Amino acid sequence: MLKHLHTLSGHQNPIYTLANTADGKGFYSAGNDKGVVEWSLETMAFVKVLAPVQSSVYALHCFGNLLFIAQRSGLILVFDILAAKVVATLNFHKKAVFDVKTIPSKQELISTGEDGMVAVWSLNDYTMLYSFPVINDTVRTIAISVNEREVALGSKDSVVRIYNSADYGLVRELRSHKMPVTALQYSPDGRYLISGGRDAQLKVWGLPDYELANNIAAHMFSVYAVAYHPTQPFFATCSQDKGIKLWGSNDFKLYKILSLEKNTEGHFHSINKLIWSADGKYLISTGDDRQVMVWRFDP
Template sequence: MSHRIQVNKVGTFTGHRDCVYAIEKASNPYQFFSAAGDGLVVQWDLQNPDQGKLLAQIGASVYALHFEEERQLLWIGQNFDGLHVIDLVSQKEIGSVKITESAIFDIQIWEGYVYVAIGDGTVIMLDKETLTIRKQLKLSDKSARCLAINIQSSDLAVGYSDHQIRILDLKTLTLKHTLEGHTNSVFTVAYSPDSQLLVSAGRDAQLKIWDVGASYSLYNSIVAHMYAINHITFHPDGRYFATGSMDKSIKVWDALSFRLLKVIDKARHAGHGTSVNKLLWTDYHGRLVSASDDRTLSIWAIDDLP
């Protein structure tokens, strides 16, 4: 039986002066980070909605953040410049490396490596201690837009603007699978918490669900939004996932049946007035955070109904 849920908007965070492109978790479940076209990187507290803490002010837009819990470091992808690393304990930048003059769209970390998806179609693998490039792979002339890691299968999923998803080996970056099915740029890829499925979406407004154990065969395809889907995030326990779209809406889905459970928009829930760019489903009372072109972050309580 499918879940029934109730949605309430419980807060709005303001302070960014441009479109908000990135949200990332923090070590405390009630905290998170955001970054925007204004180059500001801010730490927020769900328990104190009015108090954002400025961590960095960078001279270019930021599309990608990644929190490294082990060392309490925040990795920042500065467009047209490179990676910056902030020590969250000392609140100081402890490293930077100029790896590209293109946009940095995503950053992921596994064991001793940092993986970066770049606008020129390159995927770069760096040593996270020395910031030296270990491997780089260019399989397309179109942008590498998004990354997802499956530790269980040792896979790195990369979504590209050439409409394809390529599955690479985490250790060697060798190509394992090429997934074809999208008809436009792939903006977001996410593995289910049990690592069994890969969910992808992008400019064609379709959700594609791929079966990892069956060599990534296409399991399901859903016309999900009116316009581009910018991001997918799973609920921490894997029951639901949410999609954010250029059509200004957030949709909540049952992760087992792929049934649409809720549409969060301006008319029904005082949602965003412009594109929803990024989502984060936190461990703090199941709060969902959304970031938008409208320069705000919205906080949503999503609760099960009996």
């Protein structure tokens, strides 16, 4: 179902984040070596250093022709891909920004990170519309519901908080993880929210009421990303335990393990991020071993 295709090297330090290009023909990677790199899925090769940055990059998010680059310094760069330049710098967070997401229907960008604050920005003129505190510690991850009506935030205090995107009022708190929440993803069919944590667990929350529908002992160590396939009934997870796992999104059954310990190709250090290509043909993973691995998906 997943077969190793290519290993792309070039980064000199750990890689923390990935994002698909707007045209779906490639992807971006960034991490601790102060540059955002573009890769081609057509040639499986390095394209260019898209943009230099002043500090480590913890999150990338592509929206239309804009790439948002969230940094350890607290700054978020808005990079116009067509113009090939930074068109705005969003300056609010006092500590590292760990995640950024867009709500297209509202033309808003949401950011959060180590300061425990959420900032809401206008995509029209990049002004900050609103900010509010979540906890006095790190908020690690953001997920936007399929209908864009709810925003899920995963925090260091092990709680998943759900906010109404209309006014950013707190709707509910999900308390099941025993350690910090490090990954969140809504299912494309709108039936579930999946959370992953440093407790190595996956929690499956049934929508719309967020009742705990399933608890999966998924990995040996922290779950760092959950990624749903764009069209097929599967999702992938990656972990500090150096493994990638493929799960059924309807039956929550484990279908594939990719790990050096299981005698497959794999990463030799913590896997920090994985994404599916826009067309669903490839799974892309990266981590502390400075490698980007591309896996072909055959359902």
